[in-house]
Amino acid sequence: MFPQFEKLPSPIFIMHEEKLVSNLEKMAYVQVKAGVKIILALKGFSMYSTFPIVRKYLFGSTASSLHEAKLGHEEFGGETHVYSPAYREDEFDELMTYADYYSFNSLNQFHKFSPRLFAKKPAAKAGLRINPEYSTVTTDLYNPCIPGSRLGIRAEDLPENLPDGISFFHSHNLCESDSFALEETLKSIEKLFGKYLPKLKKLNLGGGHLMTREGYDIDHLINTLLAFKKRHPHLELILEPGSAVAWQTGYLSSTVLDIVSSKGINVAILDCSISAHMPDVIEMPYKPKVLNASDPVIGKPTYRLGGQTCLAGDFVGDYSFEKPLHIGDKVVFDDMMHYTMVKTTTFNGINLPHIGIWKQNNEFDLVKSFGYSDFKSRL
Numbered sequence: 001m002f003p004q005f006e007k008l009p010s011p012i013f014i015m016h017e018e019k020l021v022s023n024l025e026k027m028a029y030v031q032v033k034a035g036v037k038i039i040l041a042l043k044g045f046s047m048y049s050t051f052p053i054v055r056k057y058l059f060g061s062t063a064s065s066l067h068e069a070k071l072g073h074e075e076f077g078g079e080t081h082v083y084s085p086a087y088r089e090d091e092f093d094e095l096m097t098y099a100d101y102y103s104f105n106s107l108n109q110f111h112k113f114s115p116r117l118f119a120k121k122p123a124a125k126a127g128l129r130i131n132p133e134y135s136t137v138t139t140d141l142y143n144p145c146i147p148g149s150r151l152g153i154r155a156e157d158l159p160e161n162l163p164d165g166i167s168f169f170h171s172h173n174l175c176e177s178d179s180f181a182l183e184e185t186l187k188s189i190e191k192l193f194g195k196y197l198p199k200l201k202k203l204n205l206g207g208g209h210l211m212t213r214e215g216y217d218i219d220h221l222i223n224t225l226l227a228f229k230k231r232h233p234h235l236e237l238i239l240e241p242g243s244a245v246a247w248q249t250g251y252l253s254s255t256v257l258d259i260v261s262s263k264g265i266n267v268a269i270l271d272c273s274i275s276a277h278m279p280d281v282i283e284m285p286y287k288p289k290v291l292n293a294s295d296p297v298i299g300k301p302t303y304r305l306g307g308q309t310c311l312a313g314d315f316v317g318d319y320s321f322e323k324p325l326h327i328g329d330k331v332v333f334d335d336m337m338h339y340t341m342v343k344t345t346t347f348n349g350i351n352l353p354h355i356g357i358w359k360q361n362n363e364f365d366l367v368k369s370f371g372y373s374d375f376k377s378r379l
């Protein structure tokens with residue numbers, strides 16, 4: 001029975017397939033009930049060994065770059081969407097061999113690339129990323145609507161008539177948000193961009209819809225989408241979440257290499273790195289959940305969990321355990337599948353975590369292990 005972390009190589013990102021399927025079933029329910037299309041944002045989750053499962057539920061993938069578009073085209077199939085703040089001249093021809101939907105971040109970019117796009121790929125669709133000027137995101141790092149944002153065109157900067165060839169708008173302003181934030185976003189889009197909507201065929205509502213989080217009001221999401229569709233029946237709606245697909249579907253399991261004491265603080269040094277393997281913990285910042293551990297409790301064995309690099313700040317915070325930790329014990333970080341996995345580095349030359357899947361049939365599949373060549377090939 002899962003989890004048997006002691007038997008797995010370390011450190012390892014381990015996907016719990018049953019949890020992924022459970023998320024996908026919820027998302028498929030939303031698609032059917034609300035009549036929308038959901039595609040996977042590869043920037044949030046790119047573990048392509050799971051794509052044979054994910055593609056049974058979702059319509060396709062969306063990319064932020066040439067390489068993600070290639071991965072989506074090769075490994076996911078279905079519709080391949082792409083958005084980049086600015087496409088590169090030297091990559092666009094190759095990009096056109098992979099993507100079907102192109103979201104442009106400015107009219108400049110649209111005018112520069114769309115003639116080539118429509119000449120080579122007449123069936124391709126082109127759209128504009130808009131800035132809905134509404135966001136509930138409180139961290140500027142994740143808020144595309146801050147003043148001076150380079151992401152998306154403001155309504156005041158659009159001409160009275162859209163140029164020919166634009167068939168959709170693309171809005172992304174949410175991050176781990178609820179359906180009420182989406183409801184307000186839709187109001188803002190209608191208020192600022194309402195006059196353009198009758199001329200479009202699709203509206204892509206970006207990511208950030210955390211419909212697989214416990215407590216998310218899925219019925220409200222469905223009703224919000226249905227109400228919008230009633231007002232704009234000609235528009236096909238697309239959602240492109242990343243986090244929601246892999247939300248709480250797996251772990252980063254590590255091993256205690258040493259325990260040192262510093263001014264009365266016990267520090268467990270793990271065989272992973274917070275900085276190299278979980279950079280969002282430092283960047284966001286946030287304190288991840290550790291299995292069988294809690295925030296510090298007086299009287300319980302308490303440790304600061306630190307990584308294997310020499311960065312002084314390569315630690316995650318203090319946790320209490322039921323029993324004292326020993327060298328060789330496992331320390332397992334929860335919810336490490338979205339973003340964490342795609343953001344790893346080999347800082348300090350430390351090895352990347354293995355990647356594995358705990359399958360629905362209870363078998364463990366070691367998908368990938370890394371080594372010196374992965375480190376060296378990047379330098």
Ligand SMILES: Cc1ncc(COP(=O)(O)O)c(C=O)c1O
Binds near residue numbers: 041174241
């Ligand atoms: C344009 C766009 N679409 C989709 C996403 C996915 O968002 P999330 O993983 O929060 O659902 C992002 C995330 O930054 C994004 O920038």
